């Protein structure tokens with residue numbers, strides 16, 4: 001009997017440069033400023049429902065056009081008779097030590113609704129991480145070297161058993177979606193319902209509970225080892241956190257739990273022996289602005305700085321002590337945190353040096369960016385509610401209201 005063609009035996013599609021470099025960077029910014037400790041060791045994730053629950057609903061806007069484009073491509077390529085629903089959308093990053101052995105994506109009873117998988121690579125092998133090569137057990141191509149903008153689509157069943165090599169260094173970031181024929185697993189319906197539960201009055205982020213950001217997750221119970229991933233990302237850039245509220249805790253009450261609560265309150269950033277006078281509402285706000293700076297760094301560098309005043313003061317001795325005290329709590333296990341931070345950096349990646357004037361510009365630009373997305377969400381949400389589906393709205397519709 002003649003062999004069935006490969007397309008039938010192993011239905012899969014690889015698309016190069018399907019996502020623009022700018023979208024890859026934007027999604028990387030969203031992930032690095034919002035992710036929580038994930039479902040597998042050394043893995044971090046950002047789901048759309050988490051963005052909504054942390055008052056960052058506007059950050060789902062950049063996902064909307066690409067979700068639609070990917071859905072159309074999956075339906076077209078796999079010749080779907082009926083419209084599919086998106087079952088899950090998430091940003092996932094894998095760090096040193098993470099890997100996954102041979103599996104199909106529907107290999108658990110509670111995953112049987114998954115019909116198609118789509119993995120979009122947001123950063124690149126060798127530049128941002130080493131290891132992390134994707135393999136199919138049978139058929140061609142047998143391996144995929146992740147490159148920013150490339151996409152792999154495959155059926156979630158045993159015709160596409162795959163694995164991912166262990167990450168050796170760096171952070172490998174993907175946008176991962178699963179599609180289903182079963183409308184009862186429609187992610188849109190769930191997201192629209194969650195969106196209705198939260199006020200959309202502001203776009204200032206609110207953190208989830210501290211233990212969701214504690215790494216490794218088993219250390220979160222007693223906080224006796226490990227570190228806060230958000231603070232580790234700041235430390236990686238040479239930035240420290242200062243809380244003017246620390247002094248309200250009397251010495252006996254200064255337990256780690258109390259001090260960690262300071263992350264939920266207003267904070268300032270310090271760099272070397274200088275303090276920015278900008279007050280952030282909480283750690284999530286700090287991280288969003290800092291990661292925005294990392295995303296836009298090269299354009300901010302070239303901006304006219306004459307309008308941007310950088311307000312910096314020298315740190316007093318007492319303020320420096322407060323910074324050290326908070327750091328000892330948030331990066332409890334400093335050697336472990338520093339080893340982890342080092343492993344997040346890929347040796348081949350060009351590192352940049354923090355610049356105060358460009359950072360002040362980033363504070364202003366972050367406001368403009370967030371407020372634009374927030375307005376877009378407010379205009380679009382009634383349409384999503386009406387159609388019970390999340391879809392891109394033509395930009396003309398925004399123009400009238402802005």
Ligand SMILES: O=C(O)CCC(=O)C(=O)O
Pocket residue numbers: 100105119134162163164174176
């Ligand atoms: O990130 C990848 O390349 C694939 C990940 C994977 O297989 C999964 O999450 O099931």
Ligand SMILES: [Fe+2]
Pocket residue numbers: 103104105162
């Ligand atoms: Fe998989």
